[in-house]
Amino acid sequence: MKDLRLYFRLVSVSIKSQMEYRASFLMTSFGNFLLTGIDFVGVWVLFSRFGKLKDWSLPEAAILYGIINMGFALSEAVFRGFDTFDRMVKSGDFDRVLLRPRNTVIQILGQELQMMRIGRFSQGLAVILWGGLKLKIFFSIPCLALLLFAILGSAALFSGLFVLQATLSFWTIDSLEIVNTVTYGGVETAQFPLSIYNRWFRGFFTFVIPLACINYFPAHAILGKKDVLGYPEFFGWVSPFFGFAFLWFCFKIWEFGVRNYKSTGS
Amino acid sequence: MAIGIEVDGIEKTFFVAEKETGVLGAIRGLFNRRYRRLKALDSLSFSIQSGEMIGFIGPNGAGKSTTIKILSGILLPDKGKCEVLGITPWENRISHVSRIGVVFGQRTQLWWDLPVIESFELLRDIYRVPNERYRQNLDELSQMLDLTSIFNIPVRQLSLGQRMRCDLTAALLHSPSILFLDEPTIGLDAPSKLAVRGFLSRLNKTLGTTIIITTHDLDDIESLCKRVLVINSGRLLFDGCLEDLRKSFFRERRLKIDFDECNSDFHVLDLKIVSREGNRIIFSFDPESISAPVLIQKIAEKHNIRDIFVENPPIEEVISRLYHDSNK
Amino acid sequence: MNPYLSIVLTRVKMLLQYRVAALAGISTQLFWGLIRVMIFGAFYEKSGNQTLTFSECVIYIWLGQAIFAMFPWYPDHEIQAMVRSGNIAYELSRPIDLYWFWFFRAFATRAAPTLLRSFPIFLIAGLFFGLKIPSDFSHLLGWLIATLGGLALSASISAILSISVLFTLNGDGVTKLFPAVAYIFSGMIVPLPLFPESWQLFLKALPFSAFLDAPFKIYIGKVSNDEFLSILAHQAAWVLFFVFTGKFLLNRAVRRITVQGG
Numbered sequence: 019m020k021d022l023r024l025y026f027r028l029v030s031v032s033i034k035s036q037m038e039y040r041a042s043f044l045m046t047s048f049g050n051f052l053l054t055g056i057d058f059v060g061v062w063v064l065f066s067r068f069g070k071l072k073d074w075s076l077p078e079a080a081i082l083y084g085i086i087n088m089g090f091a092l093s094e095a096v097f098r099g100f101d102t103f104d105r106m107v108k109s110g111d112f113d114r115v116l117l118r119p120r121n122t123v124i125q126i127l128g129q130e131l132q133m134m135r136i137g138r139f140s141q142g143l144a145v146i147l148w149g150g151l152k153l154k155i156f157f158s159i160p161c162l163a164l165l166l167f168a169i170l171g172s173a174a175l176f177s178g179l180f181v182l183q184a185t186l187s188f189w190t191i192d193s194l195e196i197v198n199t200v201t202y203g204g205v206e207t208a209q210f211p212l213s214i215y216n217r218w219f220r221g222f223f224t225f226v227i228p229l230a231c232i233n234y235f236p237a238h239a240i241l242g243k244k245d246v247l248g249y250p251e252f253f254g255w256v257s258p259f260f261g262f263a264f265l266w267f268c269f270k271i272w273e274f275g276v277r278n279y280k281s282t283g284s
Numbered sequence: 285m286a287i288g289i290e291v292d293g294i295e296k297t298f299f300v301a302e303k304e305t306g307v308l309g310a311i312r313g314l315f316n317r318r319y320r321r322l323k324a325l326d327s328l329s330f331s332i333q334s335g336e337m338i339g340f341i342g343p344n345g346a347g348k349s350t351t352i353k354i355l356s357g358i359l360l361p362d363k364g365k366c367e368v369l370g371i372t373p374w375e376n377r378i379s380h381v382s383r384i385g386v387v388f389g390q391r392t393q394l395w396w397d398l399p400v401i402e403s404f405e406l407l408r409d410i411y412r413v414p415n416e417r418y419r420q421n422l423d424e425l426s427q428m429l430d431l432t433s434i435f436n437i438p439v440r441q442l443s444l445g446q447r448m449r450c451d452l453t454a455a456l457l458h459s460p461s462i463l464f465l466d467e468p469t470i471g472l473d474a475p476s477k478l479a480v481r482g483f484l485s486r487l488n489k490t491l492g493t494t495i496i497i498t499t500h501d502l503d504d505i506e507s508l509c510k511r512v513l514v515i516n517s518g519r520l521l522f523d524g525c526l527e528d529l530r531k532s533f534f535r536e537r538r539l540k541i542d543f544d545e546c547n548s549d550f551h552v553l554d555l556k557i558v559s560r561e562g563n564r565i566i567f568s569f570d571p572e573s574i575s576a577p578v579l580i581q582k583i584a585e586k587h588n589i590r591d592i593f594v595e596n597p598p599i600e601e602v603i604s605r606l607y608h609d610s611n612k
Numbered sequence: 613m614n615p616y617l618s619i620v621l622t623r624v625k626m627l628l629q630y631r632v633a634a635l636a637g638i639s640t641q642l643f644w645g646l647i648r649v650m651i652f653g654a655f656y657e658k659s660g661n662q663t664l665t666f667s668e669c670v671i672y673i674w675l676g677q678a679i680f681a682m683f684p685w686y687p688d689h690e691i692q693a694m695v696r697s698g699n700i701a702y703e704l705s706r707p708i709d710l711y712w713f714w715f716f717r718a719f720a721t722r723a724a725p726t727l728l729r730s731f732p733i734f735l736i737a738g739l740f741f742g743l744k745i746p747s748d749f750s751h752l753l754g755w756l757i758a759t760l761g762g763l764a765l766s767a768s769i770s771a772i773l774s775i776s777v778l779f780t781l782n783g784d785g786v787t788k789l790f791p792a793v794a795y796i797f798s799g800m801i802v803p804l805p806l807f808p809e810s811w812q813l814f815l816k817a818l819p820f821s822a823f824l825d826a827p828f829k830i831y832i833g834k835v836s837n838d839e840f841l842s843i844l845a846h847q848a849a850w851v852l853f854f855v856f857t858g859k860f861l862l863n864r865a866v867r868r869i870t871v872q873g874g
Contacts, residue, residue: 020412024410028406031406034397034398035397038397046788049789049792050788053792056792056796057801060796060802063802064651064655064806066808067806068658072654072657111391113353113358114391114393116357117356117358117381117384117386118410119377119378119381119382119411120410125410195633195637195640196636196639198640199636199643203640210651214654215647280358280360280374281359281360282298
């Protein structure tokens with residue numbers, strides 16, 4: 019509880035310093051909106067050329083797209099401290115965190131709440147609103163609740179990847195781009211239904227990194243669609259939970275990393 | 285007095301990845317990295333009483349910051365015991381770090397874009413300092429360090445001297461019993477250096493805060509610390525007061541003489557000439573084998589002397605000879 | 613040695629040191645290429661009858677991945693840092709033309725990683741993932757020449773991005789948006805032939821078709837000799853345009869800096 023209060027205290031400081039550069043904040047948010055929105059232009063071009071992607075229409079794909087982009091934007095904003103953690107290790111700021119008598123994770127999260135990510139978030143929101151209105155799915159409370167659950171679950175999953183990336187920087191700073199590949203590649207992948215990919219790829223994004231659980235399965239439940247892969251519909255109602263489980267697991271690895279850091283230095 | 289810090293035989297070895305040269309080497313390095321062992325601390329032991337003010341010196345890479353990291357609980361030694369104020373630093377991080385303060389001269393712990401006072405308030409919340417004590421501490425510190433006029437300036441606009449004074453305050457708001465300072469005067473101008481030194485010695489006297497300073501600026505040590513610990517290659521080379529350090533490692537004295545005329549022939553007494561500038565010549569001699577008055581008398585018999593000074597060699601020379609000898 | 617050649621060589625040498633980054637870059641590009649190939653494969657499954665066949669589309673994707681590092685992604689980080697710290701005056705004190713200095717630096721910054729990464733991607737994608745190598749050697753050569761033109765275009769755009777930092781200080785606006793526009797209108801996200809028919813003329817006229825789309829057409833041998841020359845002319849026209857705009861903007865910026873003292 020006290021840690022939560024500290025978190026909000028730190029975050030309000032971070033927001034205040036971002037608002038010191040208001041013009042820059044507006045610029046970068048708008049830039050982020052356009053930059054990430056370009057992906058949807060690509061999706062739109064493809065659907066307008068080919069009509070359908072297997073049995074998926076553009077509004078249906080818009081639900082997949084919206085969940086993943088909103089979730090990722092939330093994670094980018096909130097877990098910014100872990101995303102840029104390698105710099106903290108290099109500059110010695112992580113030592114400073116250890117020198118303060120508070121929870122380390124809270125301090126790293128409190129480092130920065132990156133507001134400009136609202137660009138990607140609102141872009142995803144716009145897309146999902148458009149798709150949802152076309153498909154008329156917003157009139158059911160359970161559907162809305164599941165949508166929210168899926169968005170939060172995907173935020174948790176990407177946060178887990180950021181934590182993993184941060185943990186890796188205790189050992190190496192050169193190969194962080196590998197995790198980046200999975201993170202950004204995951205966003206790209208999940209903008210389309212998982213059933214279009216080949217088997218090993220699907221397996222990787224279902225069982226190793228449970229990307230399917232936070233968008234493919236719940237999207238089926240929301241849309242009332244039959245899964246060609248044969249997973250039952252009810253699974254989509256609970257599967258976003260695996261996003262949180264993944265985050266929890268990544269924090270366990272993180273703790274191991276911190277212990278190792280304390281015994282080997284950097 | 286109570287024992288503040290007790291270090292007993294700590295050892296620490298780092299493994300440093302070796303960079304291989306060439307493209308092939310780089311590829312090989314990806315799969316099979318070779319490591320070099322680097323012994324940073326080699327059975328280091330010392331103890332420090334509460335309320336002492338210690339200078340901790342050694343050349344770059346001697347193990348100073350490794351020691352400080354171990355003492356502040358953010359690094360574990362491979363071997364050895366260490367107690368700070370009765371507990372092992374790395375065993376209970378949160379209760380340990382709330383009793384110490386750390387200042388890095390090169391980095392600030394303040395929030396770059398915030399006015400100074402807001403950084404202080406944030407630290408109050410982080411360290412859970414009761415409001416009353418916070419206000420009292422802040423009053424005292426800001427008076428001693430003359431901060432009140434800069435409370436509302438964002439940290440990024442402060443001069444280095446102002447920033448250092450704020451960082452000192454920030455590290456002391458939670459009234460730590462031990463303060464670690466890493467190069468607190470680096471880059472400061474002369475008046476700021478004096479202000480920092482004056483503050484530290486007052487802090488030590490009035491509150492009895494144990495202070496440990498690592499520095500390359502030996503003036504800091506000379507003006508502040510009765511006791512110095514010198515380490516090199518992870519070993520303790522010397523533990524004692526500065527005077528003893530000088531006596532035991534660098535016995536020679538310096539005799540600086542201004543002569544009336546520029547004479548080239550001064551080799552009469554087999555004195556070593558350290559330097560020579562016009563009519564001024566600096567000799568070195570060993571006070572154990574010949575006393576200064578005798579020496580001066582002998583020189584005065586042959587030459588006309590205008591002025592004489594007897595000096596200790598500068599402490600920098602003592603230290604660098606000490607490092608040099610220990611590297612052999 | 614000619615100072616500009618020396619700039620290119622030192623920077624190439626410097627960038628070639630980041631081998632781990634290159635390895636990571638290669639695996640990233642392969643991963644992305646694979647995702648793209650699968651996505652497009654699924655789209656083609658239902659309606660394969662397109663102006664661009666699927667196997668051509670696969671070549672398009674892999675060529676795009678191979679030259680990914682060539683894109684004008686961002687301004688020169690060093691120049692950005694210099695502007696921020698106010699040390700830009702040192703750049704002005706060099707006895708060479710500042711514009712060409714920055715241009716060649718950008719050229720090297722783009723060329724080195726592209727060189728390093730494109731060969732392995734070619735090799736792996738060619739062996740395993742459907743990147744066909746043209747049977748006619750002249751097509752490959754033509755592609756190489758047009759890609760070199762694309763590199764020059766990229767350098768001229770990068771130089772403008774760096775120069776824009778002088779006007780906006782942090783360079784948040786132009787430097788982020790311009791690359792995004794270049795990215796989608798080059799065909800990196802969706803091959804240009806798959807865009808709506810009514811857009812085609814516009815897309816072709818934009819400078820960004822010179823990065824990937826035009827060289828691709830040469831690569832698969834869909835280009836006559838006359839068309840080849842017109843592609844090079846299109847590239848040259850845009851390079852000249854960006855070079856002159858860049859020089860003009862830089863002159864103005866320098867005048868402002870020398871008057872106001874940075």
